[in-house]
Amino acid sequence: MTKVSMTVNGKSVSGEVEGRTLLSAFLREGLGLTGTHVGCDTSQCGACVVHVDGKPVKSCTVFAADVAGASVKTIEGMANPDGSLGVIQQAFQDHHGLQCGFCTPGMVMSAAALLAENPKPSEHDVRHYLDGNICRCTGYHNIVKAVLAASGQSVPAE
């Protein structure tokens, strides 16, 4: 076991990890931040996406020890400081961008990464960027609408 320290959602945290401890396990089991979901654990589904130093990564495919010292942001860091939903989260609620909700944390984190890179994406850009996020409920249309709405653009009509 070795001790790792990093910043998670703006707070300094540390914990004991094995070499094989995945970032997803460190967040969920070490820190109790269970908003990050592990859907497939095989790098396919994107439910576990978090930001490491501002970049989207699959937390199930990164070792916690490899991101020691980094700044990590999870879905728990996406709400406003007063606890109300952040812009992207609110847009997912407004446009019913979730059904069972399991993929939602990864969708929101990927959407946030997209909007940071490309503040006014086209519908095609959104669909292309969310390529690595799978919604088992197949609720993609409303997810795409939510991301477009979160970017301040009009959303396609029904």
Next chain:
Amino acid sequence: MHNFDFVKPATIADAAKALAGDGAQALSGGQTLIPTMKQRLAAPGVLVSLTGIAEMQGVCMGDGGLHIGAATPHAVVAREAAKHYPALAALAGGIGDPAVRSRGTIGGSIANNDPAACYPSAVLASGATVVTNKRKIAADDYFQGLFTTALEEGEFIIEVVFPIPAKAAYVKFNQPASRFALTGVFVAKFANGVRVGVTGAGNDGVFRWSDAEKALSADFSAGAIAGLKVDPAGMNTDLHGSAAYRANLVKVLTQRAVSAA
């Protein structure tokens, strides 16, 4: 996954020392190695992360062309190589998905030499040089079959140096579930001839299509290879595509790449 000791050296010399030990294995972005370890298809005793070494990061022009540090993630190559070698940048921007591109690296890709990976086709078609901690290896000598390279025990890639062609393009036929290339073709036109690198198709990994290179060196147009045929005997067959299907893709994608270059 079996447990291991994790080390993250800050210099090439320390990494070489760590990798000389028994049961040591290099880790770059981990986008292939970590899933492989989860399946217990790999169980190193010591994992040596190469992503903390500053000299192995970044993209810059220098002697011999474009130098890309082995631990540079695909997303960085997609962004920073764009003005120097647009076809290579576009290839990097089409690997996997955004989260994979944040972590996966060029060195990891070509050290693994997956027969359906994108980068090997660009390295081979560009006639790039693979620089390791021990020597420089020409692309033509580097790739040696499925998941097999010229790298020896304890040897690891520091950077890859790409000569810049006059024209180039990569066209990939996606395997939509894995996002690897069902077949991908990289065409590069240099002053002294054309090189064609094919990934995803050959049953012995990435290869150069020499008949097409000859025809395209004489006449760089899609029509120049219209009369050529690819022998399905050398092609891979799986549930996603037969050897004959892949053989056809090689030709069609080469023509598309020539038109796009």
